[in-house]
């Protein structure tokens with residue numbers, strides 16, 4: 088049905104792990120969520136493109152709850168629908184879940200698709216999160232709580248094997264335009280012993296790196312930013328600081344970043360939102376890796 092819905096010019100990619108946990112929801116409602124998100128993705132790619140559907144088991148923790156005030160920490164299943172279409176500016180994004188809000192011409196849009204999706208997600212005690220940049224496509228991420236039995240088992244397991252978060256003393260240059268995310272990441276890194284230089288814009292990061300005398304061990308940067316994207320900043324920085332390692336982070340999903348060719352396969356990458364634990368581990372892993 089999905090292929091018929093999206094037409095021939097759009098490639099459908101699915102990234103579905105076999106061990107996905109169960110959720111408790113109405114199957115036909117979840118189908119409606121997927122269809123509405125897929126139709127919107129199709130409409131955003133009139134010249135064709137890629138539609139990526141991904142699922143994953145994720146744990147939303149206190150750190151995530153801090154920036155998204157209403158989130159209850161716990162194990163969730165993520166369902167993400169991404170496209171590499173027109174994307175949206177923040178002004179459009181602020182209204183998309185409102186009933187009857189549409190940017191489509193008369194007769195094409197009803198403005199009810201996302202309002203319906205939002206209603207279903209809320210009814211299923213989940214959350215929906217959108218990440219988009221004009222010209223760079225969109226990722227919608229739906230989080231639905233894992234079913235009760237699994238929830239308890241998982242909680243017991245995480246308590247058992249929780250190791251101390253890895254730490255270090257290296258210098259990290261952090262580039263992220265969202266203030267809330269930047270200060271959270273900075274806080275996590277500083278608590279782990281790292282020295283942090285931060286910037287909300289690539290050009291400011293570039294200036295900071297020129298002013299800073301010591302070594303910069305790691306560039307931790309957003310991928311899609313105004314002025315200059317993450318990979319271009321990394322390339323520029325590497326000319327003067329060839330030893331600096333790079334870790335990318337983005338609100339787009341792994342699949343979207345990879346399948347849209349923004350980053351080369353194998354490039355260290357963190358998908359937002361991430362937990363402090365995952366951030367700490369990934370930073371340590373990239374710093375300790377022998378290849379640059």
Ligand SMILES: Nc1ncnc2c1ncn2[C@@H]1O[C@H](COP(=O)(O)OP(=O)(O)O)[C@@H](O)[C@H]1O
Nearest residue numbers: 127128131183189190196197198199200201225
């Ligand atoms: N994947 C997407 N890419 C770009 N814009 C989108 C996407 N999904 C939704 N939108 C925006 O959100 C608006 C509301 O979507 P929706 O509620 O489904 O209504 P409709 O599709 O009828 O316009 C759309 O008109 C469009 O501006």
Ligand SMILES: [Mg+2]
Nearest residue numbers: 126127200201
């Ligand atoms: Mg729609």
